[in-house]
Amino acid sequence: MDIDPRRLRVLHEVARRGGVMRAAEALFLTPSAVSQQLAQLEREVGLALIDRSQRRVSLTPAGRVLAGYAERVEDELAEARRELTRFTERLAGPVRIAAFPTAIKHLLLPAMRDLAARHPKIIPVIHEVYGPPALQELRLGAVDVLITEQDMSLPVLAQPSLATRALYVDEYRIVVPPGWPEPRTVADLAELPWVASEPEQACGQALDRLAGLHGFEPRKVHVITEFDPTLALVTAGYGVAIVPSLALLDVPEGEVRVSEVRDVGSRRLDAVTRVSRTRSGEPDPVQAVVIGAIEDATAALDANLVGHLIGHPVGHPVGHPQTTARPLDS
Numbered sequence: 250m251d252i253d254p255r256r257l258r259v260l261h262e263v264a265r266r267g268g269v270m271r272a273a274e275a276l277f278l279t280p281s282a283v284s285q286q287l288a289q290l291e292r293e294v295g296l297a298l299i300d301r302s303q304r305r306v307s308l309t310p311a312g313r314v315l316a317g318y319a320e321r322v323e324d325e326l327a328e329a330r331r332e333l334t335r336f337t338e339r340l341a342g343p344v345r346i347a348a349f350p351t352a353i354k355h356l357l358l359p360a361m362r363d364l365a366a367r368h369p370k371i372i373p374v375i376h377e378v379y380g381p382p383a384l385q386e387l388r389l390g391a392v393d394v395l396i397t398e399q400d401m402s403l404p405v406l407a408q409p410s411l412a413t414r415a416l417y418v419d420e421y422r423i424v425v426p427p428g429w430p431e432p433r434t435v436a437d438l439a440e441l442p443w444v445a446s447e448p449e450q451a452c453g454q455a456l457d458r459l460a461g462l463h464g465f466e467p468r469k470v471h472v473i474t475e476f477d478p479t480l481a482l483v484t485a486g487y488g489v490a491i492v493p494s495l496a497l498l499d500v501p502e503g504e505v506r507v508s509e510v511r512d513v514g515s516r517r518l519d520a521v522t523r524v525s526r527t528r529s530g531e532p533d534p535v536q537a538v539v540i541g542a543i544e545d546a547t548a549a550l551d552a553n554l555v556g557h558l559i560g561h562p563v564g565h566p567v568g569h570p571q572t573t574a575r576p577l578d579s
Contacts, residue, residue, distance in 0.1 A: 256290040257319040259283055260298065264316035265389060268306050275391055327533075341370030344539045347386060348396035349379040350475060351495045352518060356396065356416070359546040364539065371535055380449065387411070387521060393536050395521040396543070398493075400454040401514055410524055414540060417518040417547045419493040421455050423508040426486040432508050439465035442488035444479050445472050451516040452491045459491070459513055480505060495550070520544075 262272035273280045298312035387395045446453035473479045476496040
């Protein structure tokens with residue numbers, strides 16, 4: 250029995266993504282090509298691997314067994330690549346990074362410039378995706394590094410499959426239209442219209458937490474996902490908003506007023522990778538270099554923010570703590 254390992258990878262993708270269409274997207278193949286590879290693999294092993302009797306493609310018992318071996322082959326190849334990297338003078342290869350807009354602009358762009366100068370053979374590939382879809386892509390191996398945001402009030406539960414490195418604590422600020430009276434307390438905000446974030450986003454969680462703590466129901470006139478339109482609506486006088494300090498780096502002076510109301514909380518920005526299941530248990534050296542460059546980029550954030558918001562202390566880097574395994578909800 251002669252099994253082509255390239256076809257094992259196809260079976261592996263079908264198994265973990267739950268179908269031919271999604272596997273084809275991940276492998277940059279057509280669904281027809283994936284089906285042909287599976288059919289050839291079945292001829293090689295002399296067994297049916299795919300149950301085609303139902304509308305949804307599923308694996309037969311033999312297919313599930315072989316998919317388990319295919320996963321081990323993928324792990325062994327990853328270990329081999331990791332070990333071979335140690336023999337090269339320069340680290341090289343693509344690193345797929347998923348992130349949200351503010352992280353892309355203020356963390357990844359500076360990190361990419363640093364990598365281009367120090368490690369030109371490392372190629373960062375940026376994918377703008379966040380929330381549960383991004384976490385799913387990380388688990389499936391479609392991305393290597395995930396930059397996440399999470400409200401600091403949320404509990405952190407153990408999740409051994411993911412390794413998380415804290416990057417930055419980004420303080421929330423309340424912004425109001427420039428012509429409005431200055432709110433001095435949270436009570437002054439209770440009756441105002443809000444340009445709110447989605448409830449599952451960190452700023453949406455912050456508003457709900459603030460309202461619950463102070464006993465008012467926020468009047469969410471607008472619900473916006475991105476910070477640029479949120480700030481544009483505030484500038485135009487359509488409401489107040491909670492935004493992270495990093496988002497204010499993109500706002501020209503005078504377009505919004507940053508309220509002196511504090512103690513709104515902060516969001517945590519983290520770099521998340523999958524825990525290595527290889528023999529060494531060590532992180533991928535190329536990914537480690539990329540995360541290091543992102544950490545270095547956070548060091549310049551304080552100076553930029555202080556210069557932009559004179560008199561308003563803002564978020565701060567949290568250093569380079571030891572990597573721990575924990576879940577990310579955003």
